[in-house]
Amino acid sequence: MAAPVLSLSARSAADAVAATDGAIGALASADLVSLDDEALRQLLIDSERLARRISSVGLRVFHEADERGLPGRHGFGSPSAMLVGLLHISRHEAKMRVHNDFHLSPRSHPSGGVRPPRRPHVADALACGAIGSSHVKAILDVVDGAPTQAAPDDVAELEKSLVAVAELFEPSVVRSVGTELLARLDPDGDPGDERARRKRRGITLGQQDEKLMSKIGGELSPTARAYLDVLLDTWARPGMNNPGDPASPAGAYADADPEVVKACASRDLRTPAQCRHDALEAMLKHFAESGHVGGSHRGLPATVVLTMTLAQLEAATSRTVDPSPESRSATEPVVADEAPTTPAISGDGPFGGRADSFGRFATPPEVRAARQPVRTASGTLLPITETLKLAEQAHPVLVIFDHSGVPLHLGRTKRLASQAQRLALLPNHRGCTHPGCTKPATWTQIHHTREWAAYRRTNVDELAPACEEHHALVHDRPNGWATYIVTSGPDAGRCAWTPPRTVDPQRKPLINRVHHPEELCQGIGAPIRDG
Numbered sequence: 001m002a003a004p005v006l007s008l009s010a011r012s013a014a015d016a017v018a019a020t021d022g023a024i025g026a027l028a029s030a031d032l033v034s035l036d037d038e039a040l041r042q043l044l045i046d047s048e049r050l051a052r053r054i055s056s057v058g059l060r061v062f063h064e065a066d067e068r069g070l071p072g073r074h075g076f077g078s079p080s081a082m083l084v085g086l087l088h089i090s091r092h093e094a095k096m097r098v099h100n101d102f103h104l105s106p107r108s109h110p111s112g113g114v115r116p117p118r119r120p121h122v123a124d125a126l127a128c129g130a131i132g133s134s135h136v137k138a139i140l141d142v143v144d145g146a147p148t149q150a151a152p153d154d155v156a157e158l159e160k161s162l163v164a165v166a167e168l169f170e171p172s173v174v175r176s177v178g179t180e181l182l183a184r185l186d187p188d189g190d191p192g193d194e195r196a197r198r199k200r201r202g203i204t205l206g207q208q209d210e211k212l213m214s215k216i217g218g219e220l221s222p223t224a225r226a227y228l229d230v231l232l233d234t235w236a237r238p239g240m241n242n243p244g245d246p247a248s249p250a251g252a253y254a255d256a257d258p259e260v261v262k263a264c265a266s267r268d269l270r271t272p273a274q275c276r277h278d279a280l281e282a283m284l285k286h287f288a289e290s291g292h293v294g295g296s297h298r299g300l301p302a303t304v305v306l307t308m309t310l311a312q313l314e315a316a317t318s319r320t321v322d323p324s325p326e327s328r329s330a331t332e333p334v335v336a337d338e339a340p341t342t343p344a345i346s347g348d349g350p351f352g353g354r355a356d357s358f359g360r361f362a363t364p365p366e367v368r369a370a371r372q373p374v375r376t377a378s379g380t381l382l383p384i385t386e387t388l389k390l391a392e393q394a395h396p397v398l399v400i401f402d403h404s405g406v407p408l409h410l411g412r413t414k415r416l417a418s419q420a421q422r423l424a425l426l427p428n429h430r431g432c433t434h435p436g437c438t439k440p441a442t443w444t445q446i447h448h449t450r451e452w453a454a455y456r457r458t459n460v461d462e463l464a465p466a467c468e469e470h471h472a473l474v475h476d477r478p479n480g481w482a483t484y485i486v487t488s489g490p491d492a493g494r495c496a497w498t499p500p501r502t503v504d505p506q507r508k509p510l511i512n513r514v515h516h517p518e519e520l521c522q523g524i525g526a527p528i529r530d531g
């Protein structure tokens, strides 16, 4: 079933959008109370169908924009960067839409003419609203897993069968039916050939949540699994690598005293999942300190680089504030610098204070600043207590800044001499300086805001970090971005990016505040603040 083609000659796209908007408005304000159960049930189904059809229209519009080279002409580094920049969707979501476009949009042939989409049945079903985006993902995942030697007709038949399942069932059913159908497609074969396995392998790390925890997910190849099992068998044994037990031996079971391990295991209350987590943490620490990581990565030392302010260090060591809510009992008095009505710190948000309305905090700003988690060069946030523990036991690089962001202490200075400039850029910028970019410092290159070839000078106050994608956008051509270091006002020292006229006709300079969430919380938008 193909979606009806909108005739733009008869009716402009803007008219069609206005008419759709009007119809949605009518639905949004319709009196649902007067509907009988059957009509309500039908409306529920119809709203879902419409939402799916609209998503198919969005894909069609994106395909046309991409075919025309709109991303490049409008100053975006890639098609998915355009989706993030214009629609403010996540990078993950943007990549999924680019993937869907690849499979579901008609392909233009180099010799002219248009060929049908790679997955025409999925494209049609989405266009008429019979399946949704989670069905699309499930079907494409299964079809991608088809053996490489499978006949094209068989793959098309597989796609058609899965669409039929998706029209009636939820995506998880599509996946389990898909596994069954794949096995029939290749009954004597390897369970999914080598290439299909290689395609699926991957590890994803989620963003840190409000408790600074990160979700990890993904799929391991059989070899990676085999190695991991070997390591976990000896490092994750009960009693081993337990951070909650000072007597618990670190490292592999084979190197530990069996009697000590036995004693530690008898009081080990961790779940198997917690044991595996602690073993992994111990292995990562061991490997990071083994000297096998390399001396430096993108100009920064290849170890955990902790950046903290003097206020954070003072607060942590003098315990004028209590950085961990669990360590304070319910009966313990609230610390003096806190208003009695303010609940205990740090549980309420990533910035260690409670917002009484958006961005307005009851705790004084200097106390809040001291309680903020410490940031590593790779963008991870560490609670102060864990930072001090790490600095004590391991050998991270500790960089301490004074209140104006000048480095006071560069740990292990001898090795760092050539890296001091990069470290000095951390407190001001924290990561890529292009407006809206989330890449941490460890993913960036050094950008000379004054053309190095022309000035032959490398002054730290003329440098700013930029990721590869955004560094490439700075050039003199009409769609290039310009940069400069702000010299006065609250944003002094920060790098401003002036968009090309195609992005903003007024060319208003922008500052990236993504790495400075405390500024976003104060309700400050991206434009430069007035001095």
Ligand SMILES: [Zn+2]
Residues within 6 Å of the ligand: 432, 433, 434, 437, 438, 439, 466, 467, 468, 469, 470
């Ligand atoms: Zn960037």
